[in-house]
Amino acid sequence: MPDNKKYLGMTVYEESGGNFSRVIEEKDLNALPEGDVLIRVQYSSLNYKDALSASGNKGVSRYYPHTPGIDAAGIIEESTAPDLAPGDEVICMGYDLGMNTSGGFGQYIRVPDNWVIPKPSSLTLKETMQIGTAGFTAAQCLLAFEENNVLPSNGPVLVTGATGGAGLISCMLLVQLGYEVHALTGKTDQSPLLKELGVSKVHDRSLGMEGSDKLLLKARWAGAVDSVGGQVLANVIKSMQYDGVVTSFGNAMSADLPLNVYPFILRGVHVVGIYSAECPMERRKTVWKRLASDLYPKKLEQICSSVTLEKVSEAIEQMLAGKLVGRKLVEVDNELSAHLD
Ligand SMILES: NC(=O)c1ccc[n+]([C@@H]2O[C@H](COP(=O)([O-])OP(=O)(O)OC[C@H]3O[C@@H](n4cnc5c(N)ncnc54)[C@H](OP(=O)(O)O)[C@@H]3O)[C@@H](O)[C@H]2O)c1
Known part of the structure; x- marks a missing residue:
């Protein structure tokens, strides 16, 4: 490959006065970090963490200029790893990708071989990125329910931040597995979509704030999937049935957790933390195997839309x-972006 090879990618620049700007521009392949595997990225996806990285959140990305994108799927062009060959279709997500390592919002990434997994044969590259970190995280929540014996017969389960990426896939998978799913959302105008996915009841986000001053709330949920944190998560934990399980992976509302110990010592509530970026490789492969089989989100197309690299900035603002x-x-790797080849 010529040394001066160029590709297109997003660069986030730190400007004076604490401002950040985003451009899609030509980048030098040589400027990518060292790594075992060079991947030509076909698809990425937009996750909340990308939006933070793309807007200068130093808790996610410390160093700028930077290319975000915690998810990438594409084709290997160069590899020094014995089990990964040029032409292989692969997925790379999490670890440091898109945080401080140039990420999937560029047409190339270069990464260590132990960040890369072969694409499951029954999924297309496009499907892996429609699922992405959001769907992977939803699947991990489902596995946590299985491992902690939260069965559909135990009672209803709640999904918060239900219209977000991870929220909608969580709703879809839980419905697929036979749970009675309730959704908590700030967008009740999206009730038709949630109902279409099989959600039994849609609750306004304000329900999640009711009774915040109480130590315990009426026991309602056998399980809960939370992407928002804060007072909503605290109240969800206070509303769990005896032995109920809450999976916590997000802080879209707040990173605080204003809580007391009674849900734990009087109801035996379990909170399972999920962090997909550092999910160990063996489990990562297990989760993808499940996503490619019984946990494939069957209505994925209904909740996915596409943007080109050129339009991703608008989606970040939304x-x-x-x-x-x-x-x-x-x-x-759409046609517009491929003009540099
Ligand atoms: N730990 C992990 O491995 C992991 C993996 C994936 C995502 N996450 C985290 O999970 C969260 C969701 O990620 P995502 O990619 O699904 O993001 P997303 O698509 O933006 O979804 C977030 C949803 O949260 C709700 N929300 C937004 N602002 C809120 C507020 N101020 N108060 C209450 N609810 C609010 C909204 O849903 P409604 O309007 O329906 O309420 C929104 O659609 C983020 O915090 C992300 O960083 C963590």
């Missing part, structure tokens, strides 16, 4: 404003 519904696939 996401930060809490206005985005569902998943955004990022078409990184």
Whole structure:
């Protein structure tokens, strides 16, 4: 490959006065970090963490200029790893990708071989990124329910932040597995979509704030999937049935947790934390195997839309404003972006 090879990608620049700007521009392949595997990225996806990275959140990305994108799926062009060959279709998500390592919002990534997994044969590259970190995280929540014996017969389960990427896929998978799913959302105008996915009842986000001053609330949920944190998560934990399980993976509302110990010592509530970026490789492969089989989100197309690299900035603004519904696939290798080849 010529040394001066160029590709297109997003660069986030830190400007004076604490401002950040985003451009899609030509980048040098040589400027990518060292790594075992060079991947030509076909698709990425937009996750909340990308929106934070793309807007200068130093808790996610410390160093700028930077290319975000915690998800990438594509084709290997160069590899020094014995089990990964040029031409292989692969997925790379999490670890440091898109945080401080140049990420999937560029047409190339170069990464260590132990970040890369072969694409499951029954999924297309596009489907892996429609699922992306959001769907992977939803599947991990389902596994946590299985491992902690939260069965559909135990009672209803709640999904918070229900119209977000991880929320909608969680709703879909739980319905598929036979749970009675309730959704908590700030966008009750999306009730038709949630009902279409099989959600039994849609609750306004304000329900999640009721009784915040109480130590315990009426026991309602056998399980809960939470992407928002804060007072909503605290109240969800206070509303769990005896032995109920809450999976916590997000802080779209707040990173605080104003809580007391009674849900734990009087109801035996379990909270399972999920962090997909550092999910160990063996489990990662297990989760993808399940996503490619019984946990394939059957109505994925209904909750996904696509953007090109050139349009991803607008979607980032919508996401930060809490206005985005569902998943955004990022078409990184679309025709417009490929003119540099
Ligand atoms: N730990 C992990 O491994 C992991 C993996 C994936 C995601 N996450 C985290 O999970 C969260 C969701 O990620 P995502 O990619 O699904 O993001 P997303 O698509 O933007 O969804 C977030 C949803 O949260 C709700 N929300 C937004 N602002 C809120 C507020 N101020 N108060 C209450 N609810 C609010 C909205 O849903 P409604 O309007 O329906 O309420 C929104 O659609 C983020 O915090 C993300 O960082 C963590």
